[in-house]
Amino acid sequence: MEPDRIRGVLPLVPVLVALGDTEHVTAAAERLGMPQPNVSRAIRTLEQRLGVALVEREGRGIRLTAAARTLLPAFRRAIELIEDGVGAVTGAASSTVSLAFQTSLGERFIPEVVSTVRRDRPDLRFELHQGARSLLIEQLHAGRVAMALVVDTPAIGGDIEVVPLFEQPLVALLPDDHPLARRASVSVPEIAEWPIVTLARGFGLRDSLDALFARSERTPRIAFEGEDLITVRGLVTAGLGLAVVPEQPVVPAGCVSVPIRSRLASRRMCAVTAAGESRPAVLLVRDAVVRVAHERRIWAEG
Incomplete structure (x- = not known):
């Protein structure tokens, strides 16, 4: 980009970033401490100087274009x-x-x-x-x-x-009175016979669980999907099911951790x-x- 064009873009960089963070012209204006019409005018000027559309109308609001989302990380x-x-x-x-x-x-x-x-x-x-x-x-x-x-x-x-x-081994977390609790290790097929307490899809631990079961051609019997491991560990202690979790230095009271016999039992x-x-x-x-x-x-x- 030519120096003159860069100089024309630089003052407008904070406006697009504020709009990207809020996706709302009024909120962006409040963040920048400037009148709302000035934000709209700045975005139109930036579009002209770049030669690309940055926002599109969506109902009463606006939506960032693919070009705007491509620019945002660099800005x-x-x-x-x-x-x-x-x-x-x-x-x-x-x-x-x-x-x-x-x-x-x-x-x-x-x-x-x-x-x-x-x-x-x-x-x-x-x-x-x-x-x-x-x-x-x-x-x-x-x-x-x-x-x-x-x-x-x-x-x-x-x-x-x-x-x-670092690598984290994955282990089976079980209530201390569970039939598998006294095993030296357990296999994925053995775990698959019991209800599983885990995190929801999108969490890294759930990805690890699904990959572990898929390799063994098993489907986990999900008893509960949560959003934090404190809840998962608490429900294991209560006996709702077992969990596949990273090895930890301190095992929750009322639980035991047992190694899993699988080369995929790590992350x-x-x-x-x-x-x-x-x-x-x-x-x-x-x-x-x-x-x-x-x-x-x-x-x-x-």
């Missing part, structure tokens, strides 16, 4: 790079890293990462997102987060960079960023994530 990175540069010369605490992680990492691993980073960079701020793996990958591709800590599978897709972190956690990610703050956090995973061996508890 968000541009703003963060500028913030990092300003912070570097002014000493302002302007660096913010948006980090997404699967729910199973929230109890121990993420707190350790945050503590590690803050010891070296107390000025760095985190914007944390927790949820289902599929949602986190979607946020990464859309540029809403700079890094996602998720189970590594080919389904991640896209122009990304994957850094392996690899990884850190995922956009390919070519170069923002210093993001790279610093990624280095801390790798350090915690490889040196301290602080695993998730679920």
